[in-house]
Amino acid sequence: MSGSGERLVVAIDGPSGSGKSSTARGVAERLGLDYLDTGAMYRAATWLALHEQVDRTDRHRVSELVARARFGIDLDPRTATIAVDGVDVTTAIREPAVSAAVSSVATNLEVRHDLVARQQALIADSSRGIVVEGRDITTVVAPDAQVRVLLVADPAARVARRRAELGETVTADDVTDQVIRRDADDSTVAAFTEAAPGVTVVDSTHAGLDEVIGRICTLAEPYAPSAT
Numbered sequence: 001m002s003g004s005g006e007r008l009v010v011a012i013d014g015p016s017g018s019g020k021s022s023t024a025r026g027v028a029e030r031l032g033l034d035y036l037d038t039g040a041m042y043r044a045a046t047w048l049a050l051h052e053q054v055d056r057t058d059r060h061r062v063s064e065l066v067a068r069a070r071f072g073i074d075l076d077p078r079t080a081t082i083a084v085d086g087v088d089v090t091t092a093i094r095e096p097a098v099s100a101a102v103s104s105v106a107t108n109l110e111v112r113h114d115l116v117a118r119q120q121a122l123i124a125d126s127s128r129g130i131v132v133e134g135r136d137i138t139t140v141v142a143p144d145a146q147v148r149v150l151l152v153a154d155p156a157a158r159v160a161r162r163r164a165e166l167g168e169t170v171t172a173d174d175v176t177d178q179v180i181r182r183d184a185d186d187s188t189v190a191a192f193t194e195a196a197p198g199v200t201v202v203d204s205t206h207a208g209l210d211e212v213i214g215r216i217c218t219l220a221e222p223y224a225p226s227a228t
């Protein structure tokens, strides 16, 4: 399991727009590790609930639907595709409708229990070592990871990044909803606003992507002799 010394596990948590996905993928590519985006799993569960038109306030129905679903998760950081019951949803899970609804599924504790178990199984099965990113990786999913990072950035920087990414497709209010409101909702079930003991805080507000990737690779160096 993670932390036992044989396989490197890098756990990265942080709020929306802090740079988790791009940073985690970059670290995984540089160190030759697998990559798991746990947010994509909550998004895929949300896509399924929307697709099946299940009432998301009916928490038990949503969790039953998710429990029956087969997730196809590609751990290659260069591709990182995700499928639900054989349907590739890699692009669909980034749609505004999924972003707006995902917190209602991510705050469903039955769904969390199910997805955390699946994430831990994927980590246990990774023979190369793995970079895992989300909101509760350093605290719940892989608290014994050798490298544990809380990636933060000022709210204004996070909103600006999301805005640049989404472009003309969304309004300023939508972007603020996707970043600030969603973090407030998500932080009711996962502690990603403060670093847990032993977790290194990395602030990306004024640090470029390459610099942030480099800092995390440096933290991993003692555990990955081939790391640069």
Ligand SMILES: Nc1ncnc2c1ncn2[C@@H]1O[C@H](COP(=O)(O)OP(=O)(O)O)[C@@H](O)[C@H]1O
Binding pocket: 014, 015, 016, 017, 018, 019, 020, 021, 022, 023, 161, 162, 165, 204, 207, 208, 209, 210, 212
């Ligand atoms: N250190 C950084 N400096 C500037 N922009 C960044 C940095 N890290 C990521 N980004 C950009 O910010 C946006 C959001 O990054 P992303 O990795 O999706 O964040 P998260 O997964 O935390 O929501 C992307 O467009 C990404 O290229």
Ligand SMILES: Nc1ccn([C@H]2C[C@H](O)[C@@H](COP(=O)(O)OP(=O)(O)O)O2)c(=O)n1
Binding pocket: 015, 016, 017, 020, 038, 039, 040, 042, 043, 102, 103, 106, 107, 133, 134, 135, 136, 137, 178, 182, 186, 190
């Ligand atoms: N380990 C995780 C990962 C994500 N979530 C929630 C929080 C978010 O609202 C959604 C989607 O996460 P995602 O990382 O894709 O969100 P951002 O791209 O950072 O905006 O899932 C969670 O509760 N626990």
